[in-house]
Amino acid sequence: MPGYKVHVSGSVVAGALVLLGLVNIGLYVIDPEQVISLFVLCVLGALFPDIDTDSKGKRIFYSGMLLLALSLIYLERFKWAAYLGVLAMLPGISAHRGWTHTWWAMLLVPMPMLILPYYLYGQPFPTLLPYYVAFATGYFSHLLLDRKFI
Structure with missing residues (x-):
C-alpha cells in the first residue's frame, strides 16, 4: 500500500485538478489565502484514513490537529476545540482498514x-462547501490510491 508521501x-x-476544473467552469474564483487552507x-483528508494505525501520516495528521x-484555544474558541477533539478520537474505535x-x-x-458552522453560527452552505470538497477530495485520492474503488 502507498505510504504517506504518495x-x-x-x-x-487531485486537489489541483478539482480546483482547476471548478475555476474552469466558473464555480470557484481563486482566493490565494483560501487556496492554502483548501490544500491543507x-x-x-488524504492522511485521515490511515490514522487508525501507527504511521508517519498519523503523526503528521495529529500534529496538524x-x-x-x-490555535482555537488561544482564540478562545473552546467549543470548536472540543468538537475537534471528539472528531479526532473517532478513528481510535476501529481496526485498520475498517470504516476509515x-x-x-x-x-x-x-x-x-x-x-x-451552519447550525452554530448561521454560515451559509456555499461559503462552507469548498472546505468540505477539499477534505473529501483528499480522502477520495487516498481511497483511489489504496485501490478501494477498483
Missing part, C-alpha cells in the same frame, strides 16, 4: 465542516 502527493494532484484540508486545537477506508466515511467525516 498519499500527500496524490492529494495535491485536502492533504489532511494539535496546532489547530491550540469506506466511500461513506469519505462523505461523512468532513460533514461537520458543513453542519456545525
